[in-house]
Amino acid sequence: MRKPFVAGNWKMYKTVREAVELIDEIQPKIEELSGVETVFCVPFTCLSAVAEKLKNSKIGVGTQNVHWETQGAFTGEISPLMVKEFGKYAIIGHSERRSFFGETDESVNMRLQAALNNDLVAIVCVGESLDQNENGKTEEVITRQMKIAFTNIPKSQLKNVVIAYEPIWAIGTGLACDPLKANEIIKYSIRKPLIEMYGEDVAKEVRVLYGGSVKGSNAKEYFLQPDIDGALVGGASLKPEFIEIVRAAA
Numbered sequence: 001m002r003k004p005f006v007a008g009n010w011k012m013y014k015t016v017r018e019a020v021e022l023i024d025e026i027q028p029k030i031e032e033l034s035g036v037e038t039v040f041c042v043p044f045t046c047l048s049a050v051a052e053k054l055k056n057s058k059i060g061v062g063t064q065n066v067h068w069e070t071q072g073a074f075t076g077e078i079s080p081l082m083v084k085e086f087g088k089y090a091i092i093g094h095s096e097r098r099s100f101f102g103e104t105d106e107s108v109n110m111r112l113q114a115a116l117n118n119d120l121v122a123i124v125c126v127g128e129s130l131d132q133n134e135n136g137k138t139e140e141v142i143t144r145q146m147k148i149a150f151t152n153i154p155k156s157q158l159k160n161v162v163i164a165y166e167p168i169w170a171i172g173t174g175l176a177c178d179p180l181k182a183n184e185i186i187k188y189s190i191r192k193p194l195i196e197m198y199g200e201d202v203a204k205e206v207r208v209l210y211g212g213s214v215k216g217s218n219a220k221e222y223f224l225q226p227d228i229d230g231a232l233v234g235g236a237s238l239k240p241e242f243i244e245i246v247r248a249a250a
């Protein structure tokens with residue numbers, strides 16, 4: 001049985017004061033809900049304050065990236081050991097990292113290995129561009145992203161992996177992917193490679209999220225799909241509307 005999972009990706013939004021205000025407003029309502037794992041992946045500057053606020057909470061804290069080394073001369077990066085001081089989750093391979101900061105399938109794999117070797121829960125993002133989608137390349141692109149991301153990742157570490165299917169054209173655009181289509185892509189481009197790499201028993205335990213313009217008003221349609229176990233939420237996680245999404249998953 002895969003427990004529903006909802007993660008908020010705050011991207012590069014919120015000062016510490018704004019972060020604390022939002023947590024104060026929504027935490028009590030989220031705490032009332034059961035049967036869902038909820039996480040905030042916040043900017044580095046908010047980690048300390050958000051972790052402090054949520055220290056006795058069932059809501060988890062994470063980052064939006066993590067480096068493959070535990071320390072070193074890597075200006076602007078964060079190591080898995082540093083993430084662990086505040087939380088246990090890290091988003092890896094978000095399309096904004098891939099398109100604006102040169103993240104590749106290979107660097108996603110290195111970051112994933114480091115995250116898992118340091119006992120973090122990794123939220124691995126995959127997804128196709130509009131051009132790839134329109135040219136019938138979705139399955140090929142995502143299958144390749146999956147196979148490279150999971151190179152040298154042993155079966156035993158999959159329990160700490162969550163995968164997010166995020167079509168790039170749906171992120172922040174309001175053009176959410178049709179839930180049936182998202183389910184089909186997850187089934188054939190994410191679960192199928194997982195089964196090929198790890199076998200059915202392990203693959204069926206991995207949680208797969210949908211991300212891309214999820215809102216309070218459409219979340220339920222995704223969560224009703226058999227292969228979708230939750231959502232990675234950008235814009236709507238910055239507002240009290242996030243509660244509605246967690247409620248739909250619960």
Ligand code: PEP
Binds near residue numbers: 011173234235
């Ligand atoms: C995201 O940032 O991962 C995302 C899905 O954003 P949005 O919900 O705003 O589309």
